[in-house]
Amino acid sequence: MxxxxxxxxxxxxxxxxxxxxxxxxxxxxxxxxxxxxxxxxxxxxxxxxxxxxxxxxxxxxxxxxxxxxxxxxxxxxxxxxxxxxxxxxxxxxxxxxxxxxxxxxxxxxxxxxxxxxxxxxxxxxxxxxxxxxxxxxxxxxxxxxxxxxxxxxxxxxxxxxxxxxxxxVEVQATLPAHTRFVGLAAGASDRPDLQSARRVVSGGRGVGSEENFRLIYSLADKIGAAVGASRAAVDAGYCPNEMQVGQTGKIIAPELYIAVGISGAIQHLTGIKDAGTIVAINKDPEAPIFEVADIGLVGDLFTILPELEAAL
The missing domain is CATH 3.40.50.620 (HUPs)
Structure with a gap:
């Protein structure tokens, strides 16, 4: 056994x-x-x-x-x-x-x-x-x-x-001297942890800038969600890399995943395939994200997100 x-x-x-x-x-x-x-x-x-x-x-x-x-x-x-x-x-x-x-x-x-x-x-x-x-x-x-x-x-x-x-339990093990903790630099946030959150709102290249990413933060705060991002958004400097979702980022399985301005590259979809409900907001009706989304909304995110927040 x-x-x-x-x-x-x-x-x-x-x-x-x-x-x-x-x-x-x-x-x-x-x-x-x-x-x-x-x-x-x-x-x-x-x-x-x-x-x-x-x-x-x-x-x-x-x-x-x-x-x-x-x-x-x-x-x-x-x-x-x-x-x-x-x-x-x-x-x-x-x-x-x-x-x-x-x-x-x-x-x-x-x-x-x-x-x-x-x-x-x-x-x-x-x-x-x-x-x-x-x-x-x-x-x-x-x-x-x-x-x-x-x-x-x-x-x-x-x-x-x-x-x-x-x-x-007391463990008799020889601990190394060549590796030691020096310090931890981490951003403080009141939002849920990305890997364990039940709700996640992620932004992609379509968000356009670091300043515009406040729309993603605002919606996430409205529904008590963690915030994620595509690799394209991270590489463009819109947000820090610890927010990256996907093959080279974090693999997550929230009950609700809202993808905003994310086209849906296979590397990103790998990170969300086990999500309960996937909602996609994108102005391109041919975006691959719509193939896996449970709910898809075609339109301009800068118009849709404020309307969605107002409705909430």
Whole structure:
């Protein structure tokens, strides 16, 4: 029987919803047990949240001042040491997981399974390739530890209501001296996190300028949505790159996605294919975005957005 260790993602003492989605993927294995590991300077609050995820047997709380910041080279050796006794180690395919899990895989001497989107068997999985245009079946060597990142957009959050035991664990691992946390530069925002938001409004090249992007922010604030952008908008300097949605940006699965002035390049569509309802606003009736949109509105965004806000 398989036994899965899920690496919790958290920030500022709060558990990221990606962790519950990763637990859903672990549940698809029908394992003997699912444990969640929380690494932090003070993991108590996050561990308490993780213990409430249904299907989790234990939460391993690793307290260490070195874990105050998510540095992959610091967290990786600790996770690799904890991986003994587990058949699978899963982490979310978010920026956090994409940075951390390859380090874990390298330390364990195995190849990583990336963007796991379906479980076919204990060692057989499906993952997207070619910008999501094809799905490939990957079979890991039987008996070898599986390290994988989970495509969180493909999995719903595991239910709450669990009551897992929380165990304080001390890990004897040699931490590197060549990598250290120096500082974090991040823009402050009251809007929801882009990767976990239920609603997202994104702007594209058609918005025209950084100044015009205020229309996107205004609509997002009106409906309590996160703000995203196409690569064209980011490259043009309309907004920062952490807002980019798509193959080379963030893969998201909101309940509602509103694409404004976005033509719909395949790389962008890869990032939103799992969205619940896609709304497209574009003046070009032949824009590829309309082929995937549930609701399409052809017209000038500078006329439509103010009207839409007034109606709201």
């Amino acid at each position: 398989s036994k899965v260790l899920v690496v919790a993602e958290h920030l500022d003492g709060k558990l990221n919803p990606s962790t519950a989605r990763t637990v859903s993927a672990a549940q698809a294995l029908n394992p003997e047990a699912i444990d969640v590991v929380v690494l932090a300077a003070d993991p108590a609050a996050v561990a308490a949240e993780a213990a409430q995820i249904a299907g989790v047997a234990r939460v391993l709380a690793v307290a260490n001042p070195a874990n105050a910041h998510a540095v992959a080279q610091v967290l990786g050796p600790q996770i690799a040491r904890l991986a003994a006794g587990y058949t699978h180690v899963f982490g979310p395919s978010t920026t956090y997981g994409k940075d951390l899990m390859p380090v874990v895989a390298a330390l364990l001497g195995v190849n990583q399974v990336s963007d796991l989107m379906a479980v076919e068997g204990e060692y057989t999985f499906k993952r997207p390739i070619y910008a999501g245009n094809a799905i490939i079946t990957v079979e890991a060597p039987a008996g070898q530890k599986v390290v994988a990142t989970v495509r969180t957009a493909s999995w719903s959050e595991a239910a709450r209501g669990g009551n897992a035991a929380i165990e304080a």
